[in-house]
Amino acid sequence: MNYADAGVSLSRADEAMVGVKKSVRSTFNPCVLGDVGNFGGLFTLKHLGFxxxxxxxxxxxxxxxxxxxxxxxxxxxxxxxxxxxxxxxxLVQGARPLFFLDYVAMGSLEPQVMDSIVVGMAKACRENDMVLIGGETAEMPGFYAKGDYDISGTIVGVVERDNIIDGSRIHPGTKILGLPSTGLHTNGYSLARKALFEVAGYTPQSRVECLDKTIGEALTVPHRSYYKSLIDLTNAKKIDGLVHVTGSGFQGNIPRILPADVDVVIDRTSWEVPAIFKLIQQAGTVEKDEMYSTFNMGIGMLVFVDDKNLADVEAHLKAKNEPYYMVGEVVKGSKKVLFKD
Structure with a gap:
């Protein structure tokens, strides 16, 4: 027997790496030392002036x-x-990204699929001024079903010590701006899939009147980055707190940055919830608070701003063509998230 008899093909791996290496190198900058294929990626901070x-x-x-x-x-x-x-x-801690490492695992390595995955990673790395410096590809026959794969990623960024955002300056009266998401981003899909596909009987190819695309297209819109819209504001110390609304939604993520003596009041009437969330709620008969504790409901990033900086922050967001909503305010309390309807 040989490795191929066990389901692992080194020749397929070599074929896949041809396109992968091209994508990875497209993200390189002068801070990268070495090339693709080293045991470890080398990155110098020397040119960054921190x-x-x-x-x-x-x-x-x-x-x-x-x-x-x-x-x-x-x-x-x-x-x-x-x-x-x-x-x-x-970014929510004020950091700019430096480099990214990926892990991709599949039952049987498909070079075209692998190449497409890394093309997407490289595109996002370039858009975020970041290097795709290395990764791991695992072919695991018998572990993943045919056609299935899983991916994960590790990011390393940098921030000046006195620019770290930790929420400690948040106080009663701090305003909260909400920046729109592009959909579900990457959270809540187990509930969304169960509600839409198992309960309601839709398929990814289904079209419904409230959406301008298929359900599958609405669910696969990529998670967006807020780096370009916010990094200059974090460097200028105009922001007192940032919350990435991911898994656990509003109730789970907001308290992570709050001082012990404040609550947050979110006005759920201050933005229009996108249709895909309404469809999920209707299909699965999901309670309103459950929706907000699972999904971002159309708001992917919350920006906490002191009154004295509010005009500057709003002007900056407008200059960046970044839509935003005034979604809430900080009040005295004990780290709770309250909703106003």
């Missing part, structure tokens, strides 16, 4: 959104999802 740099890291996956991507054949989109998601996770 005085007291603090590295910020995060790791995440795409979750069961992949099931919809796979059925739709949208293999470039999960790579964008994972990079943008991770970028937002370190």
């Amino acid at each position: 005085k007291d740099p603090v590295l910020v890291s995060s790791v995440d996956g795409v979750g069961t959104k992949l099931k919809v991507d796979i059925e739709m054949g949208s293999h470039t989109l999960p790579g964008q999802d994972i990079v943008n998601h991770c970028c937002n996770d370190i």
